[in-house]
Amino acid sequence: MAVFSDFRFLLLLAALVFIYIQMRLFATQSEYAERLAATVASENDCTRQTRLLIDQISMQQGRIVALEEEKKRRDLECGQLKDLVQDLERKGLEKLMDKVQVPVAAVVIMACNRADYLERTIKSVLKYQKSVASKYPVFVSQDGTNPSVKRMALSYDQLTYMQHLDYEPVHTERPGELIAYYKIARHYKWALDELFNKHKFNRVIILEDDMEIALDFFDYFEAAADLLDKDKSIMAVSSWNDNGQKQFVSDPYSLYRSDFFPGLGWMLTKSTWDELSPKWPKFTYWDDWLRLKENHQGRQFIRPEVCRTYNFGEHGSSLGQFFKQYLEPIKLNDIKVDWKSMNLTYLMEDNYKSYFAELLKAAKPVSATDAILKTRNIAGDVRIQYNDQPDFEYIADQFGVFTEWKDGIPRTAYKGVVVFRYNSRRIFLVGPNSLKQLGIYDL
Numbered sequence: 001m002a003v004f005s006d007f008r009f010l011l012l013l014a015a016l017v018f019i020y021i022q023m024r025l026f027a028t029q030s031e032y033a034e035r036l037a038a039t040v041a042s043e044n045d046c047t048r049q050t051r052l053l054i055d056q057i058s059m060q061q062g063r064i065v066a067l068e069e070e071k072k073r074r075d076l077e078c079g080q081l082k083d084l085v086q087d088l089e090r091k092g093l094e095k096l097m098d099k100v101q102v103p104v105a106a107v108v109i110m111a112c113n114r115a116d117y118l119e120r121t122i123k124s125v126l127k128y129q130k131s132v133a134s135k136y137p138v139f140v141s142q143d144g145t146n147p148s149v150k151r152m153a154l155s156y157d158q159l160t161y162m163q164h165l166d167y168e169p170v171h172t173e174r175p176g177e178l179i180a181y182y183k184i185a186r187h188y189k190w191a192l193d194e195l196f197n198k199h200k201f202n203r204v205i206i207l208e209d210d211m212e213i214a215l216d217f218f219d220y221f222e223a224a225a226d227l228l229d230k231d232k233s234i235m236a237v238s239s240w241n242d243n244g245q246k247q248f249v250s251d252p253y254s255l256y257r258s259d260f261f262p263g264l265g266w267m268l269t270k271s272t273w274d275e276l277s278p279k280w281p282k283f284t285y286w287d288d289w290l291r292l293k294e295n296h297q298g299r300q301f302i303r304p305e306v307c308r309t310y311n312f313g314e315h316g317s318s319l320g321q322f323f324k325q326y327l328e329p330i331k332l333n334d335i336k337v338d339w340k341s342m343n344l345t346y347l348m349e350d351n352y353k354s355y356f357a358e359l360l361k362a363a364k365p366v367s368a369t370d371a372i373l374k375t376r377n378i379a380g381d382v383r384i385q386y387n388d389q390p391d392f393e394y395i396a397d398q399f400g401v402f403t404e405w406k407d408g409i410p411r412t413a414y415k416g417v418v419v420f421r422y423n424s425r426r427i428f429l430v431g432p433n434s435l436k437q438l439g440i441y442d443l
């Protein structure tokens with residue numbers, strides 16, 4: 001009985017232990033269940049946020065795709081517009097050009113922001129271009145967006161408008177350089193590339209927006225074009241004479257070769273442009289750059305005695321004083337020279353040296369001091385020897401012609417000889433090496 005009661009006690013004890021363990025287990029379990037629930041809740045939260053993010057990302061991706069499509073559409077539209085513009089340009093050009101007539105040269109007026117000046121230039125050019133329009137298609141190339149210049153150019157059906165839009169910032173290389181000159185250099189390069197490479201002209205005449213032309217301007221360039229083709233030692237033809245002031249010129253028929261690029265109204269050929277274009281300067285005075293010996297490499301320029309362009313741009317890049325002294329008194333030719341009937345073979349390289357030497361030999365020698373006074377007492381042409389640059393400046397200054405040199409060459413010089421008129425006779429200022437260079441040994 002005692003055993004049995006002991007057994008019951010033990011059983012009771014075991015039951016109690018069991019119950020206790022069960023209770024602990026239950027407590028632990030419910031604790032875990034709570035934790036689990038919390039975990040699940042936070043996981044749900046996490047998932048929701050992830051979904052939200054994914055939604056946002058795919059929304060953004062959708063927008064990117066839409067933008068890309070928009071860009072593609074715009075590019076396409078832009079391309080179509082470009083084609084349209086080119087088409088219109090070509091049609092405009094075809095309308096201006098006779099189908100059978102191969103043009104002598106394109107004429108481009110470089111403009112920027114002076115509408116009143118441009119109008120005066122256009123009127124002067126069209127006045128004489130009208131009768132030879134098919135030989136000389138006229139272009140106005142505008143640098144930038146000045147609206148009055150654009151409106152002015154577009155108001156003329158007789159010409160083709162081109163616009164140079166260049167938003168690339170200019171970084172000057174040396175202090176004190178004017179951004180304007182970088183812009184001018186870029187504009188020149190762009191316009192000439194367009195005319196020679198895109199429009200395939202063989203020759204281009206370049207004018208600026210402050211010039212008037214002479215009545216025989218186009219005939220002169222047509223005759224000169226023939227020379228340019230025949231004589232590869234001619235780099236370009238100019239309508240300008242730096243010493244072209246009224247008191248220094250008289251013969252509208254006379255042309256000269258010059259080692260000094262005259263600029264201002266000039267014609268060049270495609271082959272010359274092909275050579276210059278790749279090394280065209282970023283910074284100009286581009287005309288000064290063209291005057292460097294390495295750039296014209298022994299070739300010469302043709303210039304007239306009497307200018308075929310007149311520069312009226314007092315408020316341009318030229319200074320006021322310079323304008324009054326050198327540009328305002330320029331004589332613009334007013335005689336209609338029949339250039340077609342002129343024999344210009346004397347200007348060809350092989351002929352010109354001896355032609356020029358003969359002129360020089362016929363001139364009477366005069367010494368540098370009081371040169372003007374001595375010149376008055378002589379009937380014909382006169383030659384005056386100079387020994388060096390200061391000497392040249394002293395003599396040139398007495399007469400009032402340009403004293404300026406560039407890269408060892410005086411303005412307008414041919415083999416160191418500067419020639420101008422004084423009371424209609426020719427004055428030759430002859431350099432120390434000029435006679436030898438001209439093959440003259442008997443003076």
Ligand SMILES: *[C@@H]1O[C@H](CO)[C@@H](O)[C@H](O)[C@H]1NC(C)=O
Pocket residue numbers: 343344345346351
């Ligand atoms: C042109 O002038 C040159 C001399 O410079 C002469 O040899 C030639 O015969 C002339 N040509 C004509 C067609 O008159």
